[in-house]
Amino acid sequence: MDLFDFRWDIIWNYRDFYITGIWVTLALTLVGYIGGVFFGVLLGLAQTSKNKIIYWPAKIYVDVFRGTPMLVQIYIIHLALIPTLFGQSYGWFISGAAALILNSAAYNAEIFRAGIQSIDKGQMEAARSLGLTHSQAMRKVILPQAVRRMVPPLGNEFITLLKDSSLINVIAATDILYASKMIAGTYSRVWEPYLFAAFLYLIMTFIVTKVIAYIEHRFSIEYNPRKSKKERAET
Amino acid sequence: MIKVENLHKYFGKLEVLKGIDYEIHESEVVCVIGPSGSGKSTFLRCLNLLEEVTDGAVYIEGVKINDPKTNINDIRTEVGMVFQQFNLFPHMTVIDNITMAPMQIRKMKKADAEKLAMELLDKVGLRTKAHNFPQQLSGGQQQRVAIARALAMKPKVMLFDEPTSALDPEMVNEVLDVMKDLAKEGMTMIVVTHEMGFAREMGDRVLFMDGGYIVEEGQPDDVFGNPQNERTKAFLGKVL
Numbered sequence: 001m002d003l004f005d006f007r008w009d010i011i012w013n014y015r016d017f018y019i020t021g022i023w024v025t026l027a028l029t030l031v032g033y034i035g036g037v038f039f040g041v042l043l044g045l046a047q048t049s050k051n052k053i054i055y056w057p058a059k060i061y062v063d064v065f066r067g068t069p070m071l072v073q074i075y076i077i078h079l080a081l082i083p084t085l086f087g088q089s090y091g092w093f094i095s096g097a098a099a100l101i102l103n104s105a106a107y108n109a110e111i112f113r114a115g116i117q118s119i120d121k122g123q124m125e126a127a128r129s130l131g132l133t134h135s136q137a138m139r140k141v142i143l144p145q146a147v148r149r150m151v152p153p154l155g156n157e158f159i160t161l162l163k164d165s166s167l168i169n170v171i172a173a174t175d176i177l178y179a180s181k182m183i184a185g186t187y188s189r190v191w192e193p194y195l196f197a198a199f200l201y202l203i204m205t206f207i208v209t210k211v212i213a214y215i216e217h218r219f220s221i222e223y224n225p226r227k228s229k230k231e232r233a234e235t
Numbered sequence: 236m237i238k239v240e241n242l243h244k245y246f247g248k249l250e251v252l253k254g255i256d257y258e259i260h261e262s263e264v265v266c267v268i269g270p271s272g273s274g275k276s277t278f279l280r281c282l283n284l285l286e287e288v289t290d291g292a293v294y295i296e297g298v299k300i301n302d303p304k305t306n307i308n309d310i311r312t313e314v315g316m317v318f319q320q321f322n323l324f325p326h327m328t329v330i331d332n333i334t335m336a337p338m339q340i341r342k343m344k345k346a347d348a349e350k351l352a353m354e355l356l357d358k359v360g361l362r363t364k365a366h367n368f369p370q371q372l373s374g375g376q377q378q379r380v381a382i383a384r385a386l387a388m389k390p391k392v393m394l395f396d397e398p399t400s401a402l403d404p405e406m407v408n409e410v411l412d413v414m415k416d417l418a419k420e421g422m423t424m425i426v427v428t429h430e431m432g433f434a435r436e437m438g439d440r441v442l443f444m445d446g447g448y449i450v451e452e453g454q455p456d457d458v459f460g461n462p463q464n465e466r467t468k469a470f471l472g473k474v475l
Contacts, residue, residue, distance in 0.1 A: 125285055126322035126381075130336035130388055131312035140335060144326050 010187050011196050017179035022200065024175040028093070028165040032100025033158055039101065040108025047113040058109065065106030071167050074099045078171045096168035104161050111153045115146040148219050155212030159205050166201070176200050236261045236423055237282060237392065242291035244277055251277045253447035254291070259392075262421040266434035266455070269444035270470055275427045278444065279394050282425065283307075283314045295392070312340055315385030319397040321377040323369040323384070329356070330365040333384045340388070348387075355383035359413050375406030379413050386417075393417065395426040431474055435459050443467045 011018070046058035065073065078095035089095070119142050127137035169177040180193035237259040244252035251274045259265050267275045280286040282293060288301040300310050324332050333355060334348035343351070356362045359379035361372075369377050378398055385393060395414065399407045411433050418424055418437050428434055434441050435455045442452040443464070451458060451467045459475070462468045 120320075120322075122318060122320050122322040123324065126316075126318060126324070128308075129283055129285060129311055129314075129316040130385070131308050131340050132336060133308055136339055140339060141324055145324075148326070 006192055007187075007189065008192065010183055010189065011192055014179050014183050014193075017174070017182060018176060018196075018200065020174055021176035021179045022204075024093075024173060024178075025162070025165050025204070028096050028100060028168055028173070028175070029158070029162045031097045032104050032161050032165065035097070035101030036104025036108050036157075036161070037154070039105035041112055043105055043109035044112025044116065047109060048116050062106045062109050065103055066110070070099065070103050070164055071170065073103055074167055074171060077102070092168060092171045092173045095171055096165070096173055099168070100161060100165060103164070104157065107157050107160075108154065111150050111157065112146075114153075115150040116142060118149055119145050151216050151219055152212075155208075155215070158212070159208055162204060162208065163201060236263075236296060237425075238292075238294040239282075240292045240294075242278070242281060242293065243289045244274070244281060244286060245289045251447055252281070252289075255449055257442070257449060257452075259423065259425060261391075261423055263439045264418045264424045264426065264437050265440050265442060266438035267425065267427045267442045267444060268429070268431065268434055268470075269450075273444040274447045275444045276396055279396050279425060279427050282392075282394055283311050283316055285316070308340075312336075312388050313391045315388060315390035315393045317378070317381050317385055317393065317395045317398045319400050321369070321374070321381045321401070323377055323381055325369050328366050328368055329361070329372070329380050332369065332380060333387045336384070337387050351387060352383070355386050356380075358386075358416070359383045360409075373406060374402045375409045378402065378406075378410045382410075382413055382417075392423045392425065395424065395428070397427050397429065399428070399430055429474070431459070431471075443470065445470070 043058045043062060046054045047062065049055050049058075074096070077099045078089065078092070082095055082098070083089050123141050123145070124137055127141040128134070132140065166175060166177050169175055169181075172178075176197050180197040183193035184190050237257075239255050239257045242252050242255040243250065253274075255278060267278065269275045277286055281288050282295075284293075284300055284307050291301075293300050295310055295314065298305060298310065300307060323329075324335070327335065330349060330352050333352035334343075334345065337343040337348045337351065338345060353362060353365065356365055359382055361376060361379055361383070364372060364376060364380070369380065372380065382393075382398075398414070399410050402410065407430065411430060414424070414426070414433070415437055426433070426438075438455045440452060441455045441458040443450050443458060443462075443466075445466050451462060451464045458467065459471065462471055
């Protein structure tokens with residue numbers, strides 16, 4: 001193996017597979033993330049509930065999914081859960097998306113719970129003492145503050161999910177890794193395909209990091225204790 | 236106006252209020268004093284059900300507020316509260332802090348709510364700070380905004396929970412001055428405080444609490460000048 005004798009031409013030959021792979025990775029990540037945020041909000045709110053029938057199922061769900069490896073979850077969902085529930089398999093995309101949604105929901109739930117509970121309880125008391133209902137107080141006072149604190153960890157979760165989506169490869173997803181494995185098998189070369197796969201992930205996470213930084217920046221402008229609206233308009 | 240009957244409050248097994256009976260009339264300023272842990276803040280917080288009442292009854296204008304059938308949100312619009320830690324909403328400007336509740340609850344139009352807010356800011360001497368965020372203000376200024384925010388709901392009673400305890404000494408008076416103006420206008424006020432000067436000057440009645448009981452109550456001159464109970468004497472001996 002000569003490190004300095006890379007054959008980048010074989011990557012180019014498989015470019016269509018990589019393009020498909022990028023789309024698959026992005027699609028799985030986006031579906032997983034959007035679903036994960038949606039269910040994560042519900043689970044997170046459930047975990048702030050005083051009602052035990054709401055609190056405990058959510059708590060157990062979150063602990064189970066955070067406490068087991070995603071790879072194991074993928075096998076259980078693809079090979080056992082979906083065939084048992086529906087009598088058949090719907091292929092790697094459905095199974096993979098389901099695994100990412102269910103896993104991400106557990107992590108997002110923790111982000112939402114921690115975000116809400118990090119707001120000083122005096123804020124809720126002040127809002128309630130004015131006569132706001134619990135849900136009005138959540139909407140106008142607690143959540144606007146909590147969401148700002150949730151942006152950085154939610155961004156991290158997106159990057160984690162983007163990388164973890166490569167695990168769906170084990171149930172034959174045609175993602176980025178699939179293209180690399182084909183090249184490795186065909187040409188008996190490992191450096192180029194796997195380094196290139198790593199490079200593609202790096203590019204994607206780099207772009208996402210920049211987007212998140214921009215969103216964080218926007219949120220901090222809207223809420224800058226050192227500058228009032230009027231002052232900002234003047235500068 | 237406010238009537239408290241045999242009020243008991245437990246935190247778990249700990250009994251914090253051991254049977255409070257008291258009545259507060261319209262336009263009265265009642266100052267609640269006592270050592271820390273005496274239950275005075277808990278007592279105050281039971282008056283708008285920020286603390287659940289374990290046993291007994293609290294009536295505001297004849298309505299039993301700890302009745303499950305009572306809509307506590309309606310009651311709370313009539314009872315303003317000012318906290319030791321101000322608890323302004325940090326993501327809103329000063330004026331938004333004040334207009335939020337009237338717009339949300341009273342469905343007041345934005346222009347009307349802002350007009351009201353500016354009047355209230357005038358009253359607490361902070362008109363120029365309307366578009367600042369709370370963090371840009373000093374503690375005393377924040378507490379005055381908090382008073383304006385509570386007044387925006389046009390409450391019939393104001394509860395003050397140690398409103399000057401978190402302030403630097405030089406800012407205490409600006410807050411007390413606002414409270415004095417309010418008292419002179421005839422607002423019914425219940426003030427938990429360590430400011431004995433304020434209690435003596437402004438209180439129509441002073442209430443000394445210790446160990447979950449009202450130990451002594453009466454005119455400020457009597458309670459401060461001629462305390463009857465040993466515990467009152469001991470406490471006043473330390474703080475005066």
